[in-house]
Amino acid sequence: MDSVDAERFQQLIDVRIADTRARIEASGRRIDELTKARSGTTEDDEHDPEGSTISQDRALEVKLHEDAQRSLTDLQQALTRLADGTYDVCEHCGGPISLERLEVRPETRLCIDCASSRLRR
Template sequence: MNEPTSGAPLSDSERALLRDRLTEERASTVAQVAALTRDLGGIIEASTSVATDDEHDPEGATIAFERAQVAALLTRARERLADLDRAFEQLDAGTYGRCERCGQPIAAERLAARPAARTCIRCAS
């Protein structure tokens, strides 16, 4: 199946290909959110069962760092999920593949690499 071409209206086969890619990425991202949520819950649970003093206990700083790192990864995964959902909405509305800043088409290569891309390469820089 051919890569989608930006600028021209999407054919039914291009739309199906994009929907499949977005669906795969969404499923992967949902799994990542679930795993990170479990990880964060485990870190929080472990830290509540141990009395740590971040300032004086060397493990306290490590636990705080690990918790912050997993929380940041979880935030990013949730943002990615929102971007993918937005891409689905745009695909359904017929506005998928247009840069949100300049309105120009997003290159097919960029959409192939990042199906939820919201801007063209020029505006992303």
């Protein structure tokens, strides 16, 4: 990977990090709201359809929040690998990761072959 590509990916990752941070903030706020809404209901979930819906919404939002936090960590590690010069090297087989693949998934650590065999397992 030459310096022009490295710079391009750095920008791509920076944009994704900003997006992911915004997602984490938004879902964090939503979780707070749902937590408050849920504590406002007195019946337990089983007997209160509305309370149950709030719990489900909250569980979903918590999952989105965790996913976004994981993505953020992955993206930050991708920046480290970019700085180290190991960005386009597959973590599993040591082979190259194609630039096309990195453009679609800039946080990936695996080449397409390793990623698809991992999915099959």
